[in-house]
Amino acid sequence: MIPSLMAALLATSFASLPVLAADAKASASAHAAQNGIDWRKDNNVDAAFAQAKASNKPLFLYWGAIWCPPCNQVKATIFNRQEFIDKSRHFIPVYLDGDTPGAQKFAAQFKVRGYPTMILFKPDGTEITRLPGEVDSERYLQVLTLALNTSLSVQDTLKLALAGGKTLKNEDWSLLADYSWDDPEQKLIAGKDLPATLLKLSELSPAGLHATRLYLRGIYAAATAKPGQALPAIDKAQASEKILKAISDANTARDNMDLLSYGAGEVTEFLTTVKSDSRNKLVRAWNVALVKLADDATLSKTDRLGAVGAQVALASLDNAKPEAALQKDVQKRVGLIEQATTDAYERQSVVNAAAHALGDAGLLDDADALLKAELKRSHSPYYFMSTLGSNAKKRGDKVAAANWYEQAYDAAKGPATRLQWGSNYVSNLVDLAPNDDARITKAVQSVFGEAAKVDNAFYERNRAYLEKMGKKLIDWNKEGKHQVAYQKARTQLDGICGKLPATDPQKAVCQGVLLKS
Numbered sequence: 001m002i003p004s005l006m007a008a009l010l011a012t013s014f015a016s017l018p019v020l021a022a023d024a025k026a027s028a029s030a031h032a033a034q035n036g037i038d039w040r041k042d043n044n045v046d047a048a049f050a051q052a053k054a055s056n057k058p059l060f061l062y063w064g065a066i067w068c069p070p071c072n073q074v075k076a077t078i079f080n081r082q083e084f085i086d087k088s089r090h091f092i093p094v095y096l097d098g099d100t101p102g103a104q105k106f107a108a109q110f111k112v113r114g115y116p117t118m119i120l121f122k123p124d125g126t127e128i129t130r131l132p133g134e135v136d137s138e139r140y141l142q143v144l145t146l147a148l149n150t151s152l153s154v155q156d157t158l159k160l161a162l163a164g165g166k167t168l169k170n171e172d173w174s175l176l177a178d179y180s181w182d183d184p185e186q187k188l189i190a191g192k193d194l195p196a197t198l199l200k201l202s203e204l205s206p207a208g209l210h211a212t213r214l215y216l217r218g219i220y221a222a223a224t225a226k227p228g229q230a231l232p233a234i235d236k237a238q239a240s241e242k243i244l245k246a247i248s249d250a251n252t253a254r255d256n257m258d259l260l261s262y263g264a265g266e267v268t269e270f271l272t273t274v275k276s277d278s279r280n281k282l283v284r285a286w287n288v289a290l291v292k293l294a295d296d297a298t299l300s301k302t303d304r305l306g307a308v309g310a311q312v313a314l315a316s317l318d319n320a321k322p323e324a325a326l327q328k329d330v331q332k333r334v335g336l337i338e339q340a341t342t343d344a345y346e347r348q349s350v351v352n353a354a355a356h357a358l359g360d361a362g363l364l365d366d367a368d369a370l371l372k373a374e375l376k377r378s379h380s381p382y383y384f385m386s387t388l389g390s391n392a393k394k395r396g397d398k399v400a401a402a403n404w405y406e407q408a409y410d411a412a413k414g415p416a417t418r419l420q421w422g423s424n425y426v427s428n429l430v431d432l433a434p435n436d437d438a439r440i441t442k443a444v445q446s447v448f449g450e451a452a453k454v455d456n457a458f459y460e461r462n463r464a465y466l467e468k469m470g471k472k473l474i475d476w477n478k479e480g481k482h483q484v485a486y487q488k489a490r491t492q493l494d495g496i497c498g499k500l501p502a503t504d505p506q507k508a509v510c511q512g513v514l515l516k517s
Helices: 005-015 021-030 032-036 045-055 069-079 082-090 103-110 137-149 154-162 170-177 191-204 209-223 236-248 250-255 257-262 264-271 277-295 301-315 324-339 344-360 364-374 381-395 398-411 415-432 437-451 460-476 483-498 506-512
Strands: 059-064 092-097 117-121 127-131
Touching: 032 082, 045 059, 045 092, 045 103, 059 069, 059 103, 069 082, 069 137, 069 344, 082 137, 092 103, 103 460, 117 137, 127 137, 127 154, 137 170, 154 170, 154 191, 170 209, 191 209, 209 236, 209 250, 209 257, 209 264, 236 250, 236 264, 236 277, 250 257, 250 277, 257 264, 257 277, 257 301, 264 277, 264 301, 277 301, 301 324, 301 344, 324 344, 324 364, 344 364, 344 381, 364 381, 381 398, 381 415, 398 415, 398 437, 415 437, 415 460, 437 460, 437 483, 460 483, 460 506, 483 506
Parallel strands: 059 092
Antiparallel strands: 059 117, 117 127
């Protein structure tokens, strides 16, 4: 395929940005303020809670990873702000990186999986709130301030709210509206009950922005529910009108920019039918709001690109790909924002958002040019290699896709990250080269070999990735066509499981990785 002119221009532009020591110094300078945060990085969470209890301070748990784009976004827009640094004096800040020893086990204990997750606890370990990483920095700091000043746990706040909320203050409703409800690990409300509960909370909440935000969250939860999940009765025409009203108000749209950007496609598809007047009306109004968000200089660059991506999602609902005019607009916005981003943390987030916007718009060559140029600049290039693999897979280039996933695994750093990238490589390899038993066997042996060296190989994110890989291998051999390769994997895994103590919760997980459900 001949690259588009835009892709060529992007490749030239990005390649001309040298990796200089000055870039690293500028990034370090921009984030020097983070040194003012007295992060605990010793992985001794028990000691951290003891410190919180002794000092009668809340504990702030940050769970992240070096490569994670949203984590880098938080570092670039929140943790470096003096206001956050000042507030950190009022809590015990704990920095838990997913690749550090024991981190995955702690993740299972505190019910955190997705990066980043940020939780504020009372000194006794009771959860005050899960802070939303997707909102802008001003909103985030407002939520943090409210959380630091509340005397209620989030469980108590929710209980009182569902009982009618007569004793709750406006600040309490604000915390509920901004709670990280889309975190699959939150245990306040079971996933199957989430849409109905959020919609009920929106009815109980005093009229205003909090009620609107809870309603939008409820509709989004319904739109993204698992297939076959029972949903509350929703008048979709009425819901469409309520959302039209919300997105047509500039203040409301700005206040809910995260939901407008990341839920546009799913909600519109859920509430309206293909090429209907109601869909066209909702899409037009939504696009007006999204253009304003994309142009809003008070938003982060990543958030502005999120609005661009949402336009692409809406345009793709009833069409194979967006029209040329929108593609050109995406190219222009991506180019301007990318060129204006020099900070290393922010680039990890911006380039990720830009590549997805380009790829979703059908501009895979442009996305690849951006990503390949970034490999030389990024502190975690393996993340972008995986996206290059995904792009090649979309093109139908199975050889290139498998090679990119392999390169990503080879370049990955950190014990947990390597396990997860390796599992992802195997899972994709089964799809891309199912008859290459030798290559699949080699990859599986490598992943299990690393699992044998990691103390917490079968906890939390590691567990989820290994179980997904195991399911792929079981399905791959369901007719017994790859029995030799499969048996080698079983034998190697049995050896790992056999060395785990009978009392170790990991043992049952390990044994279940290659067991048919």
